Structures are given as structure tokens and as C-alpha cells.
Amino acid sequence: MEQIISFFTDTDSSQLLVLFVKAFAVLFSVLYLVYAVIITRQSQEMNKTFSSPMGPFIFFMSFVQIVFAIILIYVSIVLL
């Protein structure tokens, strides 16, 4: 408990802001990853329901979002 109190009293406000931004960035990127996985899964379902020549492209573009999400997680952890 004392460690937690001293952490908040000893660190200055700019460090707290950095920590706050980093925590939010990581949280949002993880949520984005969950969303990207759901969209990819659902676009597969949509393709199954209505198949067209655009199917592979749609799946690819949905999958790209998972890559985006991984980039976001990496950027949030490393760059911040």
C-alpha cells in the first residue's frame, strides 16, 4: 500500500500522464484486435451467405485489420 501511495506522490504529473496515455493506448489496441477478429470471422460468414468474385478480396481486407491491430499493440507498447 505504501508503495502505491509513494508511487503517486513521488512521480510528477507528466510521468502520470505518460502512464495514463500508454495504458489507454494498450487497452484500445487490444479492444481493436478483438473487434478485428470478430469482423474477419463475420466477413467469412457473410461470404458464405452470399458468395461473389469479391469474396477473397473482402476476406483479405478484413484480415488486414488484424495486422493493423497487432501493429497498434506494438506501437502502443514500444513507441510510448
Add this chain to the structure above:
Amino acid sequence: MKDLAKAGHNLTYSFQTRPHVSFETQLEDEEVILVVRKHPLTQLQWVVNTLLLVVVGIFLGMAILPLFLASQYITVFYFFFVFFTFSYVWLNFLLWYFTVGIITNKRIIDLDFINVLYKEFTATTIEQVSDITTSVGGFFGSFFNFGDVMVKTQGFQQNIEFLDVPQPADIVEIINLLMRDIQDNP
């Protein structure tokens, strides 16, 4: 009226005759004759939203955030901003692309994706169709020739609605032709 014998589509793929598509519950001898989607002009709302989002994002990144954030935070902001904007556009595109009305030589099918997780599939046979009505209204609807097509069915079967679809009169004509064909060759 469109030539039904050959494959074709309009500029925005919202009115496709004999497209190379198939759907989940398609029967073996069932042939897709027409696929319609909402007219692209009805999608203007999310396109405008995206443009506004881009303008706001660029303004924030260039004018507001540099006042109190270091450059690496602004880079991360741009990463988030670009990916979230892409997701917004892609989600709306998916909903537009997969919400279709399908007319086959046997059935009329309405496939609606209200959101990514909710799907509604309504179908009726051509024989069950009792009445078809179209409504074209408003400046844009009249000028760009798009509107609603309501297909009513006999008894308690569910009615089918194609909303904001291009060339509604042509769609009615195609359904009427199919009804006549089925009456002539039962």
C-alpha cells in the same frame, strides 16, 4: 429494360443482371437473375462522416495535439486515427455490399445485414407473389431513379422489401416476366 439474357451491371454494381454469385440456400436448378443493392447515393452519410473525421483528425494532429504532446504521441495518435477510420469505412462497406435483394428464376430473396452480428434472410417463391408496388420519392430518388420495391405475398407469408434500390421499374418488370413464365410453364 435491362437485357436479362446476358451478364451486366451498372457503374456501382448496385444493379447486376446474371451475376456470377451464389447464396447459402441456393437450390441446384436455381439461377440468379438479378442482384440489387441500395443506391450508392444512400451511402453518402457515412462517406461524409468519414471525410469529416479525416478533417478533424488532421486538424487535431497538426494544430491541437502538438501544443501539449510530444511527437511520438502524435505518431501513435495518427496510427490509431488511420486504423479506426479504415475500420469505420470497411464496416459500412461490408453492410452495404452484403445487404442485397436477389431475384432468381424460382424465388425472391431479401438478405439484410442490420449490423455485422445480425442477419435477416427472407425468401418467397415467385408463385407466392401477389402484388408488387414501387415508390420513388424525393428529389434524389426521382433524379437518380432509385426507390423502394415492395413484394407482397399471398396469405401470411412475409412480405419482401427492397429499399432505395436503383431502377425500381425494371425490377418490377423482371418479376412480372418471371411470374408470367411460371404461369405459362408451371
